[in-house]
Amino acid sequence: MATERKNTQTRREEALIVAMTIIHKEGIHNLTLRRVAEGLGISEAALFRHFKDKEDLIDLLASKVFDQYMVREPEGDEDVEAGLLAMMTAQFSSFQGAPEATSVLFQEELFREYPAIKERFDKRRHQRADRIARMVRNAQAKRQVAKDVDPEVFALIYMGAMRNAVVEWRSEGCASDLLSKAAPLHSHLVRILQEGGSRSE
Numbered sequence: 001m002a003t004e005r006k007n008t009q010t011r012r013e014e015a016l017i018v019a020m021t022i023i024h025k026e027g028i029h030n031l032t033l034r035r036v037a038e039g040l041g042i043s044e045a046a047l048f049r050h051f052k053d054k055e056d057l058i059d060l061l062a063s064k065v066f067d068q069y070m071v072r073e074p075e076g077d078e079d080v081e082a083g084l085l086a087m088m089t090a091q092f093s094s095f096q097g098a099p100e101a102t103s104v105l106f107q108e109e110l111f112r113e114y115p116a117i118k119e120r121f122d123k124r125r126h127q128r129a130d131r132i133a134r135m136v137r138n139a140q141a142k143r144q145v146a147k148d149v150d151p152e153v154f155a156l157i158y159m160g161a162m163r164n165a166v167v168e169w170r171s172e173g174c175a176s177d178l179l180s181k182a183a184p185l186h187s188h189l190v191r192i193l194q195e196g197g198s199r200s201e
Helices: 008-026 033-040 054-069 080-097 099-105 108-113 115-141 151-171 179-189 191-195
Strands: none
Touching (some): 008 033, 008 054, 008 099, 033 054, 054 099, 054 115, 080 151, 080 179, 099 151, 108 115, 115 151
């Protein structure tokens, strides 16, 4: 009896996982449809039944990473410090569970080669910054944090610290415990909210 052919959705998902692994281990320049097909144990011609070309595959891979591995910011009106910690913890946990996803998100060569993907990433990054800034403004309105903190600047600082922590983790071969860095990093960052620009005399 002939083996049942896998449907497009299943084959695409398998191909995206193989592609992400190739980028993670060897870099974007070593990603080809032939390499992906070899990883799946099928012919390159068979792969073209599921992707129009390499750009189509990479576009779908970016969508997968953005949707599955970039966590959403809290939408509720919760305590700003608790909300930020929950976001950082969830994001670090997501990356630690799938370090290969960071090789797509932190792939400058990919962004240079595919500007449309960079635009989508920048839009997602701006959405996160805007949400953090709104959280700070809401907390300031309730007098929960220092009023002289600039919400937009704080958002950039917070996101930059998260990014640097992930970059450092990647430089170590993703071997350390990224998740364990969330609480102490967050604790230092929220002092900005608590103290603002004031300095004790």
